[in-house]
Amino acid sequence: xxxxxxxxxxxxLKVGMYWAASCGGCDIALLEIGPxxxxxxxxxxxxxxxxxxxxxxxxxxxxxxxxIDVCFFNGAIRTxxxxxxxxxxxxxxxxxxxFGECAIDGGIPSLANLKTVEGIFDASYHNTPSIDNPDGxxxxxxxxxxxxxxxxxxxxxxxxxxxxIVQVDYEIPGxxxxxxxxxxxxxxxxxxxxxxxxxxxxxxxxxxxxxDECPLEKKLEKIKEFKRPHEVRPxxxxxxxxxxxxxxxxxxxxxxxxxxxxxGLPCRGxxxxxxxxxxxxxxxxxxxxxxxxxxxxxxxxxxIDQIVDPVGTFYRFSMASSHMKTAR
Amino acid sequence: xxxxxxxxxxxxxxxxxxxxxxxGVFICHCGGNISDVVDVKRVADEIGxxxxxxxxxxxxxxxxxxxxxxxxxxxxxxxxxxxxMFLCSDPGQxxxxxxxxEYNLNRVIVAACSPTLHExxxxxxxxxxxxxPYLFQHVNIREQVSWVIEDKxxxxxxxxxxxxxxxxxxxxxxxxxxxxxxIHDAALVIGGGVAGLKCSLDLAxxxxxxTLIEKSDVLGGRMLELGTVFPTDEDARELVGALVKGVQENxxxxxILNADLKDSTGSIxxxxxxxxxxxxGGEEDVEVHSGVIVIAVGLDVYEPRDGEYYYGKSxxxxxxxxxxxMLRDNGKLEVxxxxxxxxxxxxxxxSRQWEDVHEPQADGKINDYxxxxxxxxxxxxxVEIKERFPDVEVYDFHEDIRTYxxxxxxxYTRSGELKVKFIRFDPHxxxxxxxxxxxxxxxxxxxxxxxxxxxxxxxxxxxxVLGTGxxxxxxxxxxxLYRCSRGADRFLLEAHPKLRPVELAAFxxxxxxxxxxxxxxxxxxxxxxxxxxKAAALVSQGIIELDPFIAKVNEDLCTGCKxxxxxxxxxAIQRDDEKEIAVVNEALCTGCGTCVAxxxxxxxxxxxxxxxxxxxxxxxxxxxxxxxxxGVEAEEAIAAV
Ligand SMILES: Cc1cc2nc3c(=O)[nH]c(=O)nc-3n(C[C@H](O)[C@H](O)[C@H](O)COP(=O)(O)OP(=O)(O)OC[C@H]3O[C@@H](n4cnc5c(N)ncnc54)[C@H](O)[C@@H]3O)c2cc1C
Ligand code: SF4
Ligand code: SF4
Ligand code: SF4
Numbered sequence: 001x002x003x004x005x006x007x008x009x010x011x012x013l014k015v016g017m018y019w020a021a022s023c024g025g026c027d028i029a030l031l032e033i034g035p036x037x038x039x040x041x042x043x044x045x046x047x048x049x050x051x052x053x054x055x056x057x058x059x060x061x062x063x064x065x066x067x068i069d070v071c072f073f074n075g076a077i078r079t080x081x082x083x084x085x086x087x088x089x090x091x092x093x094x095x096x097x098x099f100g101e102c103a104i105d106g107g108i109p110s111l112a113n114l115k116t117v118e119g120i121f122d123a124s125y126h127n128t129p130s131i132d133n134p135d136g137x138x139x140x141x142x143x144x145x146x147x148x149x150x151x152x153x154x155x156x157x158x159x160x161x162x163x164x165i166v167q168v169d170y171e172i173p174g175x176x177x178x179x180x181x182x183x184x185x186x187x188x189x190x191x192x193x194x195x196x197x198x199x200x201x202x203x204x205x206x207x208x209x210x211x212d213e214c215p216l217e218k219k220l221e222k223i224k225e226f227k228r229p230h231e232v233r234p235x236x237x238x239x240x241x242x243x244x245x246x247x248x249x250x251x252x253x254x255x256x257x258x259x260x261x262x263x264g265l266p267c268r269g270x271x272x273x274x275x276x277x278x279x280x281x282x283x284x285x286x287x288x289x290x291x292x293x294x295x296x297x298x299x300x301x302x303x304i305d306q307i308v309d310p311v312g313t314f315y316r317f318s319m320a321s322s323h324m325k326t327a328r
Numbered sequence: 329x330x331x332x333x334x335x336x337x338x339x340x341x342x343x344x345x346x347x348x349x350x351x352g353v354f355i356c357h358c359g360g361n362i363s364d365v366v367d368v369k370r371v372a373d374e375i376g377x378x379x380x381x382x383x384x385x386x387x388x389x390x391x392x393x394x395x396x397x398x399x400x401x402x403x404x405x406x407x408x409x410x411x412x413m414f415l416c417s418d419p420g421q422x423x424x425x426x427x428x429x430e431y432n433l434n435r436v437i438v439a440a441c442s443p444t445l446h447e448x449x450x451x452x453x454x455x456x457x458x459x460x461p462y463l464f465q466h467v468n469i470r471e472q473v474s475w476v477i478e479d480k481x482x483x484x485x486x487x488x489x490x491x492x493x494x495x496x497x498x499x500x501x502x503x504x505x506x507x508x509x510x511i512h513d514a515a516l517v518i519g520g521g522v523a524g525l526k527c528s529l530d531l532a533x534x535x536x537x538x539t540l541i542e543k544s545d546v547l548g549g550r551m552l553e554l555g556t557v558f559p560t561d562e563d564a565r566e567l568v569g570a571l572v573k574g575v576q577e578n579x580x581x582x583x584i585l586n587a588d589l590k591d592s593t594g595s596i597x598x599x600x601x602x603x604x605x606x607x608x609g610g611e612e613d614v615e616v617h618s619g620v621i622v623i624a625v626g627l628d629v630y631e632p633r634d635g636e637y638y639y640g641k642s643x644x645x646x647x648x649x650x651x652x653x654m655l656r657d658n659g660k661l662e663v664x665x666x667x668x669x670x671x672x673x674x675x676x677x678x679s680r681q682w683e684d685v686h687e688p689q690a691d692g693k694i695n696d697y698x699x700x701x702x703x704x705x706x707x708x709x710x711v712e713i714k715e716r717f718p719d720v721e722v723y724d725f726h727e728d729i730r731t732y733x734x735x736x737x738x739x740y741t742r743s744g745e746l747k748v749k750f751i752r753f754d755p756h757x758x759x760x761x762x763x764x765x766x767x768x769x770x771x772x773x774x775x776x777x778x779x780x781x782x783x784x785x786x787x788x789x790x791x792x793v794l795g796t797g798x799x800x801x802x803x804x805x806x807x808x809l810y811r812c813s814r815g816a817d818r819f820l821l822e823a824h825p826k827l828r829p830v831e832l833a834a835f836x837x838x839x840x841x842x843x844x845x846x847x848x849x850x851x852x853x854x855x856x857x858x859x860x861x862k863a864a865a866l867v868s869q870g871i872i873e874l875d876p877f878i879a880k881v882n883e884d885l886c887t888g889c890k891x892x893x894x895x896x897x898x899x900a901i902q903r904d905d906e907k908e909i910a911v912v913n914e915a916l917c918t919g920c921g922t923c924v925a926x927x928x929x930x931x932x933x934x935x936x937x938x939x940x941x942x943x944x945x946x947x948x949x950x951x952x953x954x955x956x957x958x959g960v961e962a963e964e965a966i967a968a969v
Contacts, residue, residue, distance in 0.1 A: 222894070
C-alpha cells in the first residue's frame with residue numbers, strides 16, 4: 001500500500017461511515033468491535049459518520065478527492081439522495097467498502113423489489129387500514145410552496161446495490177457483519193495488508209458456505225416434511241435441513257461461525273450467497289429440490305407447499321442480486 | 329480488422345499474440361438448405377462487425393464494472409467471418425484448416441446443420457490444423473432455423489443472434505482432453521435365459537472371457553416352461569438346450585448357478601461385482617472382475633389378481649403359461665381329468681389397462697402398455713389345439729389382434745382357416761367370466777361383440793385361458809447398484825432407443841433381451857446379439873475415449889455438504905472424508921450436469937458447460953450486453969422515475 005505508508009507515518013488515517021437504505025444495525029455493528037474502537041481511534045480520525053457525529057454533506061463535498069482513506073458504506077440504494085452520496089463518497093474515498101448485506105446484495109430492503117413502486121405507494125399511502133389520507137396525497141420530488149420549491153429525494157423503481165452505482169473495493173458481508181471479523185478486515189485494510197483499491201473483493205468472511213462451519217452432521221436422508229423452527233425440537237447433532245427445518249446454510253457464505261445453528265436456530269442466510277454464486281435463492285431452491293423425499297410431481301408439490309414464504313425465505317437478504325430482478 | 333464475407337484484411341498471423349482470443353466464424357449455405365431462407369452473407373457481415381470485447385475482471389463481469397487499468401487487453405475478437413457452400417465437404421473442411429493456420433485462430437465457430445451430424449467432423453478438422461478440438465463451437469442454423477422458420481427476415485435475425493451467443497460463449501472455451509479409460513478384458517452377464525446365453529456365446533466367440541451368473545439352479549430361463557414356440561413351431565426346450573450346451577462346453581464361459589447380485593463397485597472398464605452363491609445349505613461371496621456388464625434378467629408373467637376373470641375361483645381358469653405346461657410333451661387338454669370340449673382365450677389380461685376400468689398395480693400404476701407376445705402366443709396355442717384336438721371349439725375374445733411380426737400374421741390367418749371363432753370386446757366393457765348356471769359347461773363368458781351388431785353373447789366353455797401379459801421383474805438391487813432408469817412401464821430404459829439402443833446411460837452397461845420390455849424369443853436374441861457386439865467392440869478397443877464434459881469439484885469452494893452425492897444419478901460422487909469435500913469419479917460421471925445445477929456453492933463446474941459459458945450465452949441470446957448490465961440497470965431504474 002505504497003501511497004499509504006508515508007501518510008501513515010505523519011498523519012492518522014481518515015475513515016468514514018455512511019448509511020443509505022438500511023436499518024441502522026450496521027452502524028451498531030461497527031461499534032461491536034468493542035474495545036478495538038479505541039484502537040481504531042488511535043490510528044484513525046473519523047471524518048464522516050452521520051449516525052454518530054454531526055457532519056454535513058457539504059463537509060464531504062468540500063474535502064479534496066480521495067481525502068477519505070477508507071469509507072464504509074452500509075445500506076442499499078433506493079433514492080436519488082443515496083445515489084448522490086454513493087457517487088460523492090466514491091469520489092472522496094481511496095477505498096470504498098460495502099458494509100453489510102444491504103449495500104452488497106440489497107438486504108432486507110430489497111425484498112421490496114417484489115413489488116412495484118405503485119404497489120409500495122398504495123400500501124404506504126393509501127390502502128393500509130391505519131392510514132388516513134382522504135386527499136390521496138403522495139410525496140412528490142418537488143413541491144411548490146409559497147416560499148419556493150421544496151425538494152425531496154426521488155424514490156427509484158428498484159433497490160440497487162452499491163456496486164450497481166459505483167465501483168466498490170471491498171465487501172464485508174453479514175446482516176450485520178460480525179464484530180471480530182470486522183475488526184480483522186479493518187486491520188487488514190488500514191494496516192496495508194491488502195491494497196486500498198480492489199474490485200468488490202469479499203473480506204471478513206470465507207468463500208465456502210455455512211455448512212463448512214456447521215457442527216451438525218448429515219445422514220444423507222431426504223426431507224419428509226417441512227417444519228418451522230417453533231414447531232419442533234430438533235434432534236441434536238443432525239443437519240437441520242434434513243430434519244425439514246429450512247436452513248439457508250448450504251447457500252450462505254460462511255464467516256459468522258454458524259452462530260444461529262449453534263444457538264439452535266437455522267441459518268437465515270444473512271451473509272449472502274457463497275463462493276461465486278450470484279443468486280442465493282436459486283442456489284437454495286436447487287438444493288432443497290434435490291433433497292425432497294419425492295418421486296412424483298404431486299408429492300414434491302405437497303412438500304414445497306409446506307414452505308412458508310419461499311421467496312422471502314430464500315432471498316431474505318439478497319433480492320437485489322437475484323436474477324429475477326424486480327417487479328414490473 | 330475485418331472485411332466480412334470472405335475477404336480478409338490482415339494476413340500476418342504473427343501480428344497476434346497467443347493469449348488473445350481470435351475467433352473464426354464459418355457459416356454454411358448447406359447447398360440452399362440454409363441460404364434459401366437465411367441471408368448468410370448478411371449474417372457473416374453482422375458477425376464480422378461485432379465489437380471486440382474489453383476485458384473486465386470478476387467471475388461474472390456483472391459484478392464489477394470496468395475499472396481503470398483493466399481495460400487494455402482485448403477479450404475476444406472475431407477476426408474472420410465467412411460463408412461457404414458446403415462446409416462439411418472436403419474443400420470446406422480444408423478451408424477451415426487453412427484459415428486456422430493463416431490467421432492463428434484459437435476459436436472456431438461453425439454455423440451449419442445439427443451438431444449430431446457434423447460436430448465431430450469439424451472438431452476433427454480443427455484437430456488436424458493443430459487446434460484443440462474443444463475450442464470449437466457448433467451452431468445449428470438449419471434444423472433450428474432455416475428448416476423451421478419460413479419468414480426470411482426472422483430466420484436471418486435468429487441465425488445472427490445464435491451465432492453472436494456462440495461468439496460470446498467461445499471466449500470461455502478451454503482446451504480439453506478426452507478421458508482415456510482402460511477396459512478389463514472380461515464380461516459379466518447377469519441372467520441365464522435365452523438372452524444371457526446367446527450374449528455369452530457371442531462374447532466368447534469374440535475371444536472375451538465371460539462369467540454368466542444365474543439366480544436359479546438351471547440355465548434356460550422362461551423357455552424351459554414352454555412347449556412349441558411361434559413362429560417356427562420348434563420345441564422351446566430343445567432350442568434353448570442347444571444354447572445351454574454350447575455355453576457349458578465353451579471354455580471361455582464360467583457359469584455360476586444359484587447366484588445373486590450383492591454389490592458392485594467401479595465403473596466402465598473396471599467393474600467389481602460381488603455375487604452371493606448358495607452352496608450346500610450355506611452362502612458364499614464370489615468376486616467377479618469385468619470391463620463390461622450385460623443385464624439379461626428377463627421379466628415376469630402377469631399374475632391375475634384373485635377373482636379377475638374368475639381366476640383362482642375355478643380350476644378351469646388358467647394362464648397362458650399353465651396352458652403351455654398342459655400342452656407340452658403331447659399333454660392332454662383336460663381339467664380335473666375331464667376332457668375339454670371348448671376353450672375361450674381372453675386377450676390383454678394385465679396389459680393395455682385403463683384407469684377407469686382396471687385396478688392399479690401395487691405401485692399405483694396400471695399396465696397401459698401392450699405385452700406384444702400374447703396375441704401371437706394365444707393364436708399359436710389356438711392353432712395347436714385345433715390341429716391336435718379338431719373337435720374342440722375355440723373362442724378368441726380380443727380387443728385388437730396384434731400379430732405384427734414376421735411370420736405372425738400367418739398364424740392369425742391359419743387360426744381363421746381352422747374356424748377359431750373371434751369375438752371383439754370394448755376395452756371399457758371387458759368380458760365377464762362366471763360359473764355356467766345352466767350347467768352346460770364349467771363356465772360362461774359374457775361379452776358384447778363389436779364384430780357383429782353389438783350382440784350380447786353368452787358362451788359356455790370348459791376352459792378359459794387368460795392371455796396374461798408380461799411385467800417387469802422386481803429389480804430393486806440391480807437398479808440400486810447400476811442406477812438404471814426405468815420407464816413408466818417399470819422396464820429398464822436404454823440410453824436412447826434410436827441412437828444408443830441396448831446401452832444403459834452409464835457407460836459399460838448393456839441390456840439384453842426382455843429386461844427392457846416385452847419381447848419374443850426372436851427379438852430377445854436379436855437384442856442379445858446387439859448387446860454382445862457392442863460390449864465386445866468396447867472390450868476389444870482396450871481403451872475407450874470418453875468426451876471430457878465431466879463435472880469437477882472446486883476444493884476451495886466445496887463444503888462437503890453432500891447435496892451432490894444425493895442427486896448424482898450415477899453414484900459418481902464420493903466424499904473424501906479426510907479433506908471433507910466431494911470428489912467426482914471421472915470414469916463414472918456421464919456429464920449429466922445434475923450436480924452442477926444443484927451445488928449451492930457453485931463448487932462444481934462441468935467442463936464445456938461452465939457457468940461463464942452458460943450465463944454469457946443466455947445473456948447474449950437475450951440481447952443483454954454482459955459487461956454493462958449493472959450500469960444499464962442502474963440507469964434504467966433511475967430513468968424510470
Ligand atoms: C406363456 C409364454 C409363451 C411364450 N411363447 C413364446 C413363443 O411361442 N415364441 C417366442 O418367440 N416367445 C415366446 N415367449 C417369450 C419368451 O419366453 C421370451 O421372449 C424369452 O424367454 C425372454 O428371454 P430372456 O432371456 O430375456 O428372459 P428369461 O427367459 O426370463 O431369462 C431371465 C433369466 O435371468 C435369471 N435372473 C433373473 N434375475 C436374476 C438375477 N438377479 N441374477 C441372476 N439371474 C437372474 C432368471 O432366473 C432367468 O433364468 C413366451 C412367453 C410366455 C410367458
Ligand atoms: S399383444 Fe395382443 S393380447 Fe398382448 S397386450 Fe398386446 S394387444 Fe393385448
Ligand atoms: S454440493 Fe457442492 S458444496 Fe456440497 S458437497 Fe457437493 S460439491 Fe461440495
Ligand atoms: S455431472 Fe455430476 S451428477 Fe451428473 S454424472 Fe457427473 S458427477 Fe454425477
